[in-house]
Amino acid sequence: MLIERSSSWKEGFIQRLENHEPWNNSVLYNLSYTIAENNLITNFTGLQSLAYLPNIKPLPHQIEAAERVIEQMNGKAILADEVGLGKTIEAGLIIKEYLLRGLVKKVLILVPASLVNQWVEELYTKFHIPALLYKKNYELDYVDVVVMSMDTAKRSPHKEKIYAQDYDLIIVDEAHKLKNHQTISYEFVQSLKKKFCLLLTATPIQNDTFELFYLVTLLKQGHLGNYDEFSSVFSAKNRDEERDSYLKELVSQVMVRNRRQDTGVEWSTRKVHTIPITFTDHERQVYTAISNLKHISSVFSGAFSTMTLQREMCSSPEATIGTLRNLLPECKQVEEITHVEEVIGQLEKLSIHSKAKKATELIIQANEKVIIFTEYRMTQLYLSDYLYANGISNVIFNGKLSKSSREWIKHLFKQQAQVLIATESGAEGINLQFCHHVINYDLPWNPMKLEQRIGRVHRLGQEHDVQIYNLAVKETIDDHVMKVLQGKIETFEQVVGELDDILEMKERSV
Amino acid sequence: MHSTEIHTYLHRFFKENDCEILHGNEHYLTVQLTIDMDKRIMNRPFYWRYIESVNETPNPAQLTLITDMQQLHNGMKGEIIHLGSPRLHQLFQVTKEMGQFVKMYEHIEDTSEQLILTPWVGVNYKVSFTSHQTKEMLYSVGINLMTGAVVKEFQETISMLDLSDQSSEQVFHLPYIITPVRALDRLDAVITQVIEGEDLTWVEEAEKRWRKDQAVLDYFYEGQEPKPECYEMEKQAMEERFKPRISVDVVNGGLFYLK
Numbered sequence: 001m002l003i004e005r006s007s008s009w010k011e012g013f014i015q016r017l018e019n020h021e022p023w024n025n026s027v028l029y030n031l032s033y034t035i036a037e038n039n040l041i042t043n044f045t046g047l048q049s050l051a052y053l054p055n056i057k058p059l060p061h062q063i064e065a066a067e068r069v070i071e072q073m074n075g076k077a078i079l080a081d082e083v084g085l086g087k088t089i090e091a092g093l094i095i096k097e098y099l100l101r102g103l104v105k106k107v108l109i110l111v112p113a114s115l116v117n118q119w120v121e122e123l124y125t126k127f128h129i130p131a132l133l134y135k136k137n138y139e140l141d142y143v144d145v146v147v148m149s150m151d152t153a154k155r156s157p158h159k160e161k162i163y164a165q166d167y168d169l170i171i172v173d174e175a176h177k178l179k180n181h182q183t184i185s186y187e188f189v190q191s192l193k194k195k196f197c198l199l200l201t202a203t204p205i206q207n208d209t210f211e212l213f214y215l216v217t218l219l220k221q222g223h224l225g226n227y228d229e230f231s232s233v234f235s236a237k238n239r240d241e242e243r244d245s246y247l248k249e250l251v252s253q254v255m256v257r258n259r260r261q262d263t264g265v266e267w268s269t270r271k272v273h274t275i276p277i278t279f280t281d282h283e284r285q286v287y288t289a290i291s292n293l294k295h296i297s298s299v300f301s302g303a304f305s306t307m308t309l310q311r312e313m314c315s316s317p318e319a320t321i322g323t324l325r326n327l328l329p330e331c332k333q334v335e336e337i338t339h340v341e342e343v344i345g346q347l348e349k350l351s352i353h354s355k356a357k358k359a360t361e362l363i364i365q366a367n368e369k370v371i372i373f374t375e376y377r378m379t380q381l382y383l384s385d386y387l388y389a390n391g392i393s394n395v396i397f398n399g400k401l402s403k404s405s406r407e408w409i410k411h412l413f414k415q416q417a418q419v420l421i422a423t424e425s426g427a428e429g430i431n432l433q434f435c436h437h438v439i440n441y442d443l444p445w446n447p448m449k450l451e452q453r454i455g456r457v458h459r460l461g462q463e464h465d466v467q468i469y470n471l472a473v474k475e476t477i478d479d480h481v482m483k484v485l486q487g488k489i490e491t492f493e494q495v496v497g498e499l500d501d502i503l504e505m506k507e508r509s510v
Numbered sequence: 511m512h513s514t515e516i517h518t519y520l521h522r523f524f525k526e527n528d529c530e531i532l533h534g535n536e537h538y539l540t541v542q543l544t545i546d547m548d549k550r551i552m553n554r555p556f557y558w559r560y561i562e563s564v565n566e567t568p569n570p571a572q573l574t575l576i577t578d579m580q581q582l583h584n585g586m587k588g589e590i591i592h593l594g595s596p597r598l599h600q601l602f603q604v605t606k607e608m609g610q611f612v613k614m615y616e617h618i619e620d621t622s623e624q625l626i627l628t629p630w631v632g633v634n635y636k637v638s639f640t641s642h643q644t645k646e647m648l649y650s651v652g653i654n655l656m657t658g659a660v661v662k663e664f665q666e667t668i669s670m671l672d673l674s675d676q677s678s679e680q681v682f683h684l685p686y687i688i689t690p691v692r693a694l695d696r697l698d699a700v701i702t703q704v705i706e707g708e709d710l711t712w713v714e715e716a717e718k719r720w721r722k723d724q725a726v727l728d729y730f731y732e733g734q735e736p737k738p739e740c741y742e743m744e745k746q747a748m749e750e751r752f753k754p755r756i757s758v759d760v761v762n763g764g765l766f767y768l769k
Contacts (some may be wrong), residue, residue, distance in 0.1 A: 001713065001754065002753075003702060003705065003756045003757070003758055004754075004756065004757040004758070005698065005754065005757070005758045006757075006758075006759060006760075009610065009762075009763065010694055010760070010761075012610060012611055013611055013634055013690070013717035013763065013764075014690065014691060016611050016613070017765065023611055023612055023613045024608055024609050024610055024611050024612055025526050025608065025609065025612075025675075026612050026614055026673065026675055027673075027764055028523075028526055028527075028605055028608045028609030029610075029612045029764065030609070030669065031522060031523065031605050031607040031609060031762060032605045032608075032609035032610070032761060032762050033521065033609075033634055033650075033762065034519075035519075035602050036605070036634065036648060036761045037607075037648060038511050039602070039643055040636070040646050040647070041645060042645065042646070042647075043645060044639075044643040044645045045643070049594075050594050051593055051594075052592075052594030053594055054579070054593070054594070054636070055590050057589070071643070074642045074719060074723075074751060074752070075642060075751070096594075096693055100646040101643075101669050102638070102644060103640065103642070103643075103644055105697075114635065127594075128594045128595055130596065168750075190740065191740065191743075193743045193744075193746065193747045194744075195747045195750045196745055197697060197752050197753065214552060220723075220726070221724060221726075221727055221730045221731075221740070221744060222726040222727050222729050222730025222731075223731075225729075226730055232723060236696075288601055290697075299563075308660060332608055378731075385651045415738075427605060462719045475655070489548070
């Protein structure tokens, strides 16, 4: 094999022999040798980086994950630990190890805009890795580790700048956003050379196994075969246990997934409560009227709009009114308009929603800090008013808040307010271990969104059992959402592995 | 390296570089940098360019380096120095640059008779074995410039001798027969031999993994001709990831006159 040698030392030595330059200090000479001896990487395996990281004490499952990724997966992996188990720590360990061993020089870290600062800070304080927060006009030539928001990176002129660099390690946080292979983000990541690559997500499957197919293919083309083969073998219709376990085996070759119970850490448990709610007669009447709108006007004939309205009706009158008002201009005939206005009128008379009432009872009963998750901004405002009217202090958290306002709201919640009302987009990346009651006021279609929500409080550092309340109105669309959720959880468990409790499941297959 | 070792190192490093240690104890030290050291480690070229262009009195920085984190809690201000800290890494780098080449003489007690010292070239090599993983080895070898005899563990041997930068009086230095250039070529050959004697199963392992990944990729693009750009890119990435490489660096070395 070819042995690479640099001749620069030899030249310097000869120069000194010819008296062109002075000799060095002998103490520094000996010191230098001692340093080289001390810092020598004496083993192909094992994490050398731990000695360099006095500020963190990684948990056993994190060290194991980093070792497995480097030693067995050749540095290409999906890190899919459950939320709150420290995927960032695992990624940090891997980056540090590769930098230390000289296998990686340039690192590109792609994350949602809301997490950019957090990444830079954690890399610096925990791993002593100076990462640059990318801003417009920055040149990337002299920056070894850069953190960028995915939304910026995938656009011109930034993506061209990235293509011009030669990154050794690419990291994508919240990689479930790449589940759709037709998005710009997916294409962008696909077009990057991946010597080493880490995809971080707690939720590698959100809806079906194809998402996993695309994620794995992004990481390692061909690992799950091509699309046609995959769909013929693993599509939902002709799945059986043997194939599922085969797929699971293939997936586990490129994916690390720790579950809370595997970690050896004493975890508090989850107590999941399904809270059935009964509509009042008046509410039921309005709900029926909304469901029947499709017979009145073609504007509402699409299944989607009816379902949206029904879901909103199960959330708050305000959310429903908002959508109706938006659709009203599309109604052309006078009868249609009067009918819709009549429904709006009925909705306006509903001052108290049964779900809000129930939620308030739960909060009073808990008598501690509570997070409420809702799907709708209008419901968020409605709930905030309603809770205030009942003497319950609360703050609102959503995706529109800037980084500093997020911190401020989080601070207010910790110090003063009893309740935090959050929407989905606000849920990502905030850590609220000081709270252990979660009310899922509306249920999302996607179980992983629920998992993300619960993960805000059920993470390392949580000392109490986490109480989860899933609210669902009886004999409405809510029932249907529950059923869909259960089906998806089963798909996930068959392919990826078990999930911690999200829904209250009575007949769970073992 | 423990914090006490690091502390000892810092002391020696600054002392040897003529940086005065203003105060300190076993947990920290405050040091006055020289102009040269400030330029090397403080990363402020504009300051120095300005000072020198207007002929102002330079004001090199003082640094407080804390090796025991506990001290921070006592309200001390300064840089925490531990094995992973960027500052220490930087000082290691400076040490390496400033301790690359030496010329040293074995010290002789005053005697009436004339003594003869033999020239040696000693080199400390670092060999890196790299594929998707890495391992490094240090080899210290020396060669006698009179006889061509090669000894291993050269650094370990000379560290037990009493060496100095200055030659003692009344000592005769033999002129070398083998030129240092030839000697270095000879040492290179010795290192090559040592490497060839190393266990090379890691090469096989890397190539096995490489072939396996390549097969998966080829299968994915089977029947597609010509192959798309992303095929070539992945192939390239694979080569960078797995291709076994051996590189030899010199940590430092020198010319030694020994008894």
